[in-house]
Amino acid sequence: MKLICQKxxxxxxxxxxxxxxxxxxxxxxxxxxxxxxxFIIENGEHDINTKGQIIMNLKDLINSKYHTDTNRLNGCCGYDGLDGINRVCINNHEIGTENSDCWMPHFISIDPKLVDYDWNFQQRIKY
Structure with missing residues (x-):
């Protein structure tokens, strides 16, 4: 599947x-x-505080940029994601939270309420 900005x-x-x-x-x-x-749909068992989110590798994210609210872009060596959604599509619509700081595993969590899906197979996400 491919994720699509809902807006x-x-x-x-x-x-x-x-x-x-x-x-x-x-x-x-x-x-x-x-x-x-x-991708996975985080079920809360993996200790990354993103239950219900779509988790994927940062390298799979395209057509996005960092949020214009610099208060959401905190971290020392990357972005810690502790201050809310920090990634937007190239048209500035919020899509998810990058976690890429030095003290954590790196991934992006996408809010399923902010995206649509382009399915190339029969599977459906249930959340």
């Missing part, structure tokens, strides 16, 4: 597939939390 319909992700093998998740600091090309 302007621009594609914001590369093609991603649901990750079935959750042992591939990497909770180490500064590491990609999820492999490139995959």
């Amino acid at each position: 302007c319909k621009i594609v914001i992700s590369k093609e991603i597939t649901e990750l079935k093998n959750l042992s591939a998740l990497n909770n180490n600091d500064q590491a990609d939390y999820i492999p490139e090309g995959f």
